Each structure stands twice: as C-alpha cells, then as structure tokens.
Amino acid sequence: MDFDPSPTQRALLDALGTLLSRSAGTDRSRELAERGAYDHVLEAVLRRDGFLDLFASEDAGPLEATLAVELIAAELGAVTPVPHLLVLPALGLEQPAGPVVASLDGPAGPVRYGAEATQLLLADGDRCVVAELDPAAAEPVPSAYGYPLARVVPAWHRELAAGTAGTLVNWWRVGASAEAVGMMRRALDLTVAYTKDRTVFRRSLGSFQALQHRLAELSVLVEGARWLVYEAAFNGAPAEASAVAAAHTMTALGRLTRETHQIMGAIGLTTEHDLHLWTLRLQAQRAELGGGQGPRRAAADARWAAAS
Amino acid sequence: MEFAWNEADAAFRRELVEFLDRELVGWERSETGLGSAVHSDFSRGFVRRLAERGWLTPHWPEEYGGGGQGAWQHFVLGEEMWKRGEPRGPQYMNVNWVGPSVIKYGTQEQKRRILPPITRGEVFWCQGFSEPEAGTDLAALKTRAVRDGDGYVLTGQKIWTSYANEADHCFLLARTGSAADGRDGISVFLLPLRTPGVEVRRISGFVGDHSFNEVFLTEARVGADCLLGEENKGWEIVRRTLAYERVGAPRYARAALVLDRMAERCRADGLLSDSGVRERFGQARALCEAARVLVYRVIDERAKAKEPSALANQARAAMVQAERAVGDLALDALGGEALVEGALGDAQFRNSLGAGIAAGSYEVQLNLISRLILKLPKE
Numbered sequence: 164m165d166f167d168p169s170p171t172q173r174a175l176l177d178a179l180g181t182l183l184s185r186s187a188g189t190d191r192s193r194e195l196a197e198r199g200a201y202d203h204v205l206e207a208v209l210r211r212d213g214f215l216d217l218f219a220s221e222d223a224g225p226l227e228a229t230l231a232v233e234l235i236a237a238e239l240g241a242v243t244p245v246p247h248l249l250v251l252p253a254l255g256l257e258q259p260a261g262p263v264v265a266s267l268d269g270p271a272g273p274v275r276y277g278a279e280a281t282q283l284l285l286a287d288g289d290r291c292v293v294a295e296l297d298p299a300a301a302e303p304v305p306s307a308y309g310y311p312l313a314r315v316v317p318a319w320h321r322e323l324a325a326g327t328a329g330t331l332v333n334w335w336r337v338g339a340s341a342e343a344v345g346m347m348r349r350a351l352d353l354t355v356a357y358t359k360d361r362t363v364f365r366r367s368l369g370s371f372q373a374l375q376h377r378l379a380e381l382s383v384l385v386e387g388a389r390w391l392v393y394e395a396a397f398n399g400a401p402a403e404a405s406a407v408a409a410a411h412t413m414t415a416l417g418r419l420t421r422e423t424h425q426i427m428g429a430i431g432l433t434t435e436h437d438l439h440l441w442t443l444r445l446q447a448q449r450a451e452l453g454g455g456q457g458p459r460r461a462a463a464d465a466r467w468a469a470a471s
Numbered sequence: 472m473e474f475a476w477n478e479a480d481a482a483f484r485r486e487l488v489e490f491l492d493r494e495l496v497g498w499e500r501s502e503t504g505l506g507s508a509v510h511s512d513f514s515r516g517f518v519r520r521l522a523e524r525g526w527l528t529p530h531w532p533e534e535y536g537g538g539g540q541g542a543w544q545h546f547v548l549g550e551e552m553w554k555r556g557e558p559r560g561p562q563y564m565n566v567n568w569v570g571p572s573v574i575k576y577g578t579q580e581q582k583r584r585i586l587p588p589i590t591r592g593e594v595f596w597c598q599g600f601s602e603p604e605a606g607t608d609l610a611a612l613k614t615r616a617v618r619d620g621d622g623y624v625l626t627g628q629k630i631w632t633s634y635a636n637e638a639d640h641c642f643l644l645a646r647t648g649s650a651a652d653g654r655d656g657i658s659v660f661l662l663p664l665r666t667p668g669v670e671v672r673r674i675s676g677f678v679g680d681h682s683f684n685e686v687f688l689t690e691a692r693v694g695a696d697c698l699l700g701e702e703n704k705g706w707e708i709v710r711r712t713l714a715y716e717r718v719g720a721p722r723y724a725r726a727a728l729v730l731d732r733m734a735e736r737c738r739a740d741g742l743l744s745d746s747g748v749r750e751r752f753g754q755a756r757a758l759c760e761a762a763r764v765l766v767y768r769v770i771d772e773r774a775k776a777k778e779p780s781a782l783a784n785q786a787r788a789a790m791v792q793a794e795r796a797v798g799d800l801a802l803d804a805l806g807g808e809a810l811v812e813g814a815l816g817d818a819q820f821r822n823s824l825g826a827g828i829a830a831g832s833y834e835v836q837l838n839l840i841s842r843l844i845l846k847l848p849k850e
C-alpha cells in the first residue's frame with residue numbers, strides 16, 4: 164500500500180498537465196462548446212505523446228491511464244478519454260480517431276459527441292457489441308449541459324467474445340467516475356476559494372460553520388470517490404469495486420452539484436462564471452451511469468446476490 | 472381544523488381552470504423562455520384577458536381596482552398559474568407585492584398613478600434589491616440616492632434583476648442615510664426604467680426560465696414622488712415585501728406537475744414497475760405535498776389577517792426541498808433524455824439550482840426558522 168504517487172506517475176501527470184494547459188482548459192472549452200465540436204487536435208496530441216497507450220504500456224498501466232482520464236476531464240478536454248484510454252485497450256481494440264460512445268444498458272439516449280462519433284460500444288447480455296456509426300445519420304439535440312449531444316444510428320455491428328460486456332461496463336464505470344472525480348475536485352476547489360474571498364455580514368462567507376460543514380462533507384465524499392476509483396483501476400476494474408466506486412461517485416456528484424451552486428449564490432448560475440463548466444457537464448456523467456441506480460444495484464448484487 | 476375548500480373557492484378554481492385550458496393552448500412550448508420577448512408579449516396579452524375577468528388582482532381592495540376577494544382565491548390563482556409555467560410573466564410580482572406595498576405605504580397620488588396600470592395588466596415591474604456586494608446581506612447595499620432640490624439623484628448598480636430587460640418600472644432600494652446606518656438608512660424608490668442615466672445589461676445565465684440583468688444607475692434623476700413611504704424607512708417595507716414574496720410563487724405546484732408527467736413517461740417506458748424508481752417518485756411526491764400544506768398554513772394566517780410569521784420561512788424552505796427532489800429525480804430517472812433542452816425535466820433541474828437562492832436564500836430561511844421558531848440563540 165502506498166497512497167503517494169510514484170516518481171513515474173508524478174512525471175506523467177506533470178507532462179499531461181503541461182500539455183493540457185496549452186491544449187485544453189476553460190477558454191478552449193468555451194470556444195469548442197460554442198461550436199458543439201469535439202477536439203480532434205487535442206486527441207491527436209494525446210495520441211502523439213503516447214497518452215492513449217498508457218493502459219497497456221510497460222512503464223505505466225490502467226491506474227496511470229485512469230489518472231490521465233481524471234486530469235483530462237478536470238481540464239475540460241473535449242475528447243472521449245474513457246473509451247480511448249481505458250475501455251478500448253481493456254477490450255484489446257484499436258482506438259479509432261474521433262469520439263467513441265457507449266450505451267451501458269438499453270438503447271442509447273443522446274450521447275456526448277454523438278454527432279461526430281464513428282463507433283458505439285454496447286453491452287448486450289454478456290457480450291460487448293461494437294457498432295459502426297454513420298455521423299451523417301446522427302441527430303444532434305440541443306442541450307444546456309456543456310457537451311454536444313446527439314442520438315446515434317448504428318450501421319453494422321460485430322459481437323465480441325462472451326464476457327466482454329463486463330469489461331466494457333466495469334471500465335466505463337471506473338472511467339466515467341474518474342472523469343467525474345476530476346471535475347468535482349475543480350468545482351469544489353473553486354467554491355472553497357470563493358467562500359474565502361466573498362464577504363457577507365462583514366466576514367468571509369467561508370467563516371460560517373453552516374457552510375463549512377457542508378463543504379467539509381463534500382470533501383469527504385469526493386475524496387472517498389477518488390480513492391475508490393484509483394483502487395478499482397489498480398486492481399483491473401473488478402465488478403464489485405467498479406460498481407462501488409461509481410455508486411459513491413454518484414452520491415458525491417448529486418450532493419456536489421447542489422451544494423456548490425447553493426453556496427456560490429447567483430453568480431454561479433451565470434455562464435460568465437466558470438463553475439457551470441464542470442457542474443453542468445457532470446450531469447452527463449450522471450446520466451451515463453444511470454443516475455447512480457445502476458452502480459448501486461450492481462454493487463449490492465456483486466456482493467450479496469451473486470448466488471441468486 | 473378543517474381541510475376542505477369552501478364552495479366559493481372550489482368554484483373559482485373550476486372556472487379558472489376551464490379558462491386557462493382554453494386560453495393557454497400551445498403555451499407550454501414557450502415556457503422555458505420566461506423573460507424572453509415572446510413570453511413577455513404573450514404575458515401582456517394574457518394578463519389583460521385575466522384583468523377583464525377581475526382575475527388579475529382579485530385580492531386587492533375594491534377601491535384600488537381589486538375584487539375584494541380573500542387570500543385563498545389569490546392563492547388558487549397563483550397555484551394554477553405556477554403549475555402552468557407562470558403565464559403572467561413578471562406580473563405576479565406586481566400583483567403579489569408591488570401593488571400591495573403601494574397600497575400600504577403610498578401617497579394618494581402614487582396610488583392613483585401606479586395601481587390602475589397594474590390592475591389593467593399594462594405594466595411590468597422588476598425588483599431592484601440585490602447588488603454585487605449585497606445579496607443575502609441586503610443591508611450592505613451601496614446604491615445611493617442623494618436629495619437634490621425637489622428630487623433625488625440615484626447612483627449605483629443593481630444585479631440579478633429579473634425581467635429588467637422587459638420591465639417598465641423598478642421597485643428599487645437605495646441608501647439615503649450613511650453606510651453606518653445599515654438597515655436604517657435605506658429607502659424605496661419607484662423608478663421608471665426609461666429615466667435617463669438608467670442602463671440595463673443582460674447577464675447570460677443557465678437557470679431554465681430566467682434572464683438575469685444588471686441595472687446601472689448613473690446620476691439618474693427622479694422626482695420626490697418616486698419615494699415610497701418615508702425616507703430611511705425602507706427596511707420595514709422590504710420586510711413586508713419579502714414576506715409576501717416568499718410564498719407568493721407556489722413553485723411546488725410546478726414541481727408536482729412535472730413529477731406527474733415524469734411518472735407518466737416512466738410508466739409508459741416500463742420504468743415505474745421498478746421498485747427503486749417508484750420509491751424515488753413517492754419520496755418526491757411527499758416533499759411536494761409537504762410544501763403544499765406548509766404553504767397553505769401560511770395562507771391561512773394571511774386569510775385571518777395575522778402578521779406574517781416565520782411559518783413563511785418554513786414553507787419556503789419546504790418548497791426548495793421539493794423542487795430539488797423533483798429536479799434530481801428528472802436526471803436520475805430520465806437519464807440522457809433529461810439533458811435535451813426543453814425536454815421534460817430539463818427546465819425543472821436547471822430551475823431547481825436557483826430555487827434556494829432567489830427570493831430569500833435557503834440558508835436565510837433556515838437561520839430565521841432557527842431563531843424565530845426554535846428560539847435558538849444567534850451565532
């Protein structure tokens with residue numbers, strides 16, 4: 164056991180941080196969101212610098228790939244890091260250029276970057292299905308939640324081997340949770356900093372215990388989610404650990420969305436302020452993970468209902 | 472104790488619902504655009520038709536163009552309007568608290584000038600309270616009104632002013648005393664927004680049905696006839712105003728309706744047969760109902776002409792809880808479909824982010840409940 168990042172992990176995150184500070188971030192995110200676009204440039208840079216190969220590389224692995232997913236999401240990179248860095252390598256599939264989307268249970272509602280996606284991963288029974296998509300057939304839908312959304316239309320598909328659905332679902336849970344953790348940490352940091360600066364009743368907003376306790380609780384939830392995600396990734400996304408990490412992430416996400424906006428007051432509800440860049444996008448992760456119900460049930464099933 | 476509607480109020484609701492079902496065909500489509508020009512145009516027309524029936528200000532005294540009806544009828548009206556996404560637009564504010572404040576504190580001249588256009592449904596008012604450095608801590612407001620000859624010169628800035636982009640007048644707070652006077656140095660001004668020196672800038676927000684604005688005042692000159700009540704006695708007026716505002720918008724009614732529709736959708740999709748989903752719906756429904764009874768308790772007080780009490784704070788907090796529960800359920804139960812702009816649940820979720828901030832924040836309600844109902848000591 165060691166909760167400190169290794170020198171390799173530190174170097175990796177530093178390098179990725181530098182890359183993202185140039186190729187992602189709030190300004191870039193706003194600009195792309197305006198056009199409803201996927202960031203092909205960022206994807207190319209990540210590919211060029213080997214970040215899409217972390218999962219199976221010799222000096223890194225799934226945990227490092229997960230840390231990278233977290234950071235890309237925190238920096239609002241407009242790509243799909245979950246399939247590219249985690250799910251496709253876990254399934255032993257090539258990573259196509261452009262967004263890849265997934266549907267974990269049932270037919271896909273609108274998905275992130277669906278209008279530009281060329282591949283859809285579906286869990287069908289115990290098999291993972293890979294469907295090719297025709298971007299021209301996708302139906303974009305308007306959304307206020309930051310990501311460009313579209314309904315996708317699968318063209319032809321192939322089924323992978325039995326047991327692959329588990330790999331898809333488990334790694335997607337870990338990956339989407341890692342994204343959410345990265346975004347929640349930013350939203351929380353922003354809110355905490357704001358409460359220190361904002362003066363009400365001649366004192367700092369953050370000096371009121373009623374708010375301190377709520378912020379402190381958020382930190383407990385977010386840190387719990389964060390370390391569960393890392394541990395699950397380290398262990399190769401076992402069903403139970405992945406479900407538990409996603410379930411806890413969803414609990415944290417619901418609370419964090421409410422509390423950061425409540426504590427920030429009206430300014431946090433404007434598009435001029437940055438908070439919504441993370442909190443609104445988080446709702447897409449929430450939807451993708453079935454509002455928490457899917458992972459919660461899976462966690463209970465994995466632990467207590469396996470025999471039934 | 473008695474929980475039945477009397478025949479007059481029940482009949483009023485029946486008649487009103489019939490009228491609304493007829494008048495509001497096709498209205499729902501524009502509901503997310505509250506505060507937009509389309510919405511405002513609709514409201515101006517719709518409210519006149521309400522006014523013709525005496526249903527715009529039924530609870531005002533007859534001498535001021537009201538119908539002399541009771542608090543319950545006024546409330547039935549509010550409930551049915553909010554349920555439908557408030558087709559009166561900002562005019563619920565005129566009706567709920569702008570007019571009543573003028574009736575209570577205005578001069579004869581002000582009443583003659585201000586009330587008739589409200590009862591006829593001809594004007595929009597907005598609320599100029601908040602400032603960048605004065606939200607929850609409203610008494611920290613800095614906008615100044617300096618006496619000059621027979622009028623005042625206003626300088627400062629307001630923010631978050633809903634509907635200022637559409638409104639004709641602003642119910643504005645400004646400091647006439649010194650900053651050290653705190654609450655005791657504030658006055659209310661009835662400001663025509665067309666006054667030179669008044670500039671409105673829109674702020675882009677993402678709360679479903681709201682458009683925010685900033686109002687900049689640069690040596691805007693108004694006559695003394697714009698002062699409401701006495702100089703430096705504005706806080707008392709604000710206190711009353713806020714008491715009316717807190718439960719003036721029965722937002723649970725909207726949440727309850729959205730919840731019903733979500734349940735219909737989930738039933739059609741087969742999701743409601745899932746016990747976990749049903750449980751969440753039951754919980755949200757109970758929160759809406761709790762908000763409703765707590766609001767009714769406040770209306771009962773009002774109907775008996777009692778002083779506004781902290782029961783309004785409890786009711787307001789309960790409404791926030793209900794709105795949030797329905798908003799969260801929208802995302803959890805409808806998933807990606809709720810993220811589509813204008814889809815069922817989308818507006819509910821985004822509105823619910825502001826529910827605990829507008830019209831007296833959730834924390835302010837909790838502080839007042841602690842102090843006034845639980846009698847806990849100050850922090």
Ligand SMILES: Cc1cc2nc3c(=O)[nH]c(=O)nc-3n(C[C@H](O)[C@H](O)[C@H](O)COP(=O)(O)OP(=O)(O)OC[C@H]3O[C@@H](n4cnc5c(N)ncnc54)[C@H](O)[C@@H]3O)c2cc1C
Nearest residue numbers: 425426428429598600601606607631633825828829832834
């Ligand atoms: C949808 C919407 C519409 C609005 N419309 C109008 C309008 O038409 N006219 C107008 O004048 N204003 C309007 N407002 C502004 C609203 O009144 C303010 O946003 C509100 O008073 C809170 O002020 P603030 O945003 O500056 O938050 P702050 O005062 O900075 O407070 C931030 C958070 O801290 C909490 N807090 C503050 N003090 C304490 C304490 N002592 N203990 C615990 N918690 C505390 C608050 O409750 C809040 O959650 C609107 C706001 C919204 C969201």
